[in-house]
Amino acid sequence: MKVLGVSGSPIPNSNTDRAVKAILNATGLETEFIKLSDYKFSGCMHCLKCVYTNKCAITDDDGPMLIEKAREASAIVIGGWTPYSSLDSRTKAFMERCFANRHLKGYMKGKPAVSVITYAAPEENLELPPASSMGQDAIMYYMVEEGMNYLGGVKVLGNVPCIRCGVGDTCPISGIAMLCGPTATVENVGVNKFENQKGMGDAVRLGKVIVEILAKNEVSEEKSCSKGEPNK
């Protein structure tokens, strides 16, 4: 049994990466972590050639390898972030390419699945677009539409890039003031870390739920095998 964790964040050791890894670690099972920015792949071409083969027709990039990893996993955790309030393009392209795992075989059906979303626009500021829920929904609906067993999501308050860019306090269109108000500065806003947030507890809980579900699935598979029923 292997639990696959996928992060769409290109930032080294980002909040997104660490949240995905916290869920993987909480399972205590064999895991694999994939950082999508380490690979080259595009989105789905909608050619539908995968319908009868479950193989992606784009073969000159890392897509087929990533599709295979998702197919082979017993459970999957997908983490994304929210440029311009919606899900980032790498995570979206990964999910689109995994369309090849669908169709007659439905390889993702029933897999325990958890989402992670990292965002910077505070949820309580209703004047800003709801990045956290739009990002989380995009991952959740992919999982649900593929028939996975969606167990829940971890939301992580990340950092607006202006905290690190070097001109956050002087830039006329700084996101710091936009997100946190006119008196906000690089110093008084500070750096948000996943480990200090409620999401850390959610990550550990969801990791344990993955283990419970996999154990239940194993028992029901054993029962159906001992009754001579075909293995679904």
Ligand SMILES: Cc1cc2nc3c(=O)[nH]c(=O)nc-3n(C[C@H](O)[C@H](O)[C@H](O)COP(=O)(O)O)c2cc1C
């Ligand atoms: C091009 C760009 C656009 C962004 N737009 C938004 C946005 O509209 N809403 C938001 O909540 N965060 C936005 N962010 C912030 C990212 O969500 C944040 O950097 C990401 O969650 C990574 O956080 P981390 O550094 O803590 O890992 C944007 C970041 C970039 C680079």
